[in-house]
Amino acid sequence: MLMNSLKSMPIQYGCTRMKCGNVFEQKKMKTFLEFKKVSVTVNGDYYQIVFDDDLDTDDEPYFMIQRQFEFPDGGVCHFESHHENLIDQCKAKSVSLCTNMLSLSYGENQRRDVEISFDLHGVDFQELVSTLKEMIPDTRIEM
Numbered sequence: 001m002l003m004n005s006l007k008s009m010p011i012q013y014g015c016t017r018m019k020c021g022n023v024f025e026q027k028k029m030k031t032f033l034e035f036k037k038v039s040v041t042v043n044g045d046y047y048q049i050v051f052d053d054d055l056d057t058d059d060e061p062y063f064m065i066q067r068q069f070e071f072p073d074g075g076v077c078h079f080e081s082h083h084e085n086l087i088d089q090c091k092a093k094s095v096s097l098c099t100n101m102l103s104l105s106y107g108e109n110q111r112r113d114v115e116i117s118f119d120l121h122g123v124d125f126q127e128l129v130s131t132l133k134e135m136i137p138d139t140r141i142e143m
Contacts, residue, residue, distance in 0.1 A: 030113040031086065033063055037121040040131045045070040047135050049128070051102075051118050063116055067135040077135060079106055086112055095139040097132060099125055 035051040042048075045068055052062040063086070066078040078089045093105040102116045120128070133139050 030115055031083070033061070033081075033114065033116045035061070035063070035116065035118045038118045038123055038128060040123055040127050042131060047131055049131060049135070051116050063114070065132075065135065075136070077106070079112075085110075086114060088112065092136045092138075095132070095136050096142060097129065097139055098142040102132075 033051070036053045037051070039050050039052075040048070041050075046066070047069070048064065048066045050062060050064045052060055059082070061082045062080075063082075064078075064080045066080070067076070075091045076089060077092055080087050088107050088110075090106055090108045093107075093111070094103075095105075096103045100117055100119065102118070103114070104116075105111060105113045129139075129141055133141075
């Protein structure tokens with residue numbers, strides 16, 4: 001009987017379920033992404049950080065973080081990626097940055113844990129740090 005009810009439980013992409021007594025606890029799996037470059041854009045009240053491979057194709061893998069400051073929104077960022085399950089608009093829960101790695105957790109209804117490795121490739125690390133801290137003030141910088 002228990003096995004039949006487990007088979008009918010929907011399991012979301014990137015998640016596993018483990019039994020803890022009579023309660024099933026959802027454990028998130030981390031998504032790992034690797035990109036050749038990162039670019040930082042500040043245009044007035046709009047900030048954007050894009051990780052990609054500079055392939056200039058329509059289906060190019062990427063991960064993007066955007067935030068606008070024109071209207072008060074409580075610190076909400078827009079997270080976008082070629083992986084549809086990583087798209088969300090919410091506040092970041094935790095962010096940590098070092099010279100070639102960004103780790104972040106975000107998501108209101110579905111928590112997403114993403115780790116992105118990248119090459120600076122011409123982008124000044126201090127520019128990346130200051131822009132990311134402006135977008136998400138609680139960002140931890142690790143050297």
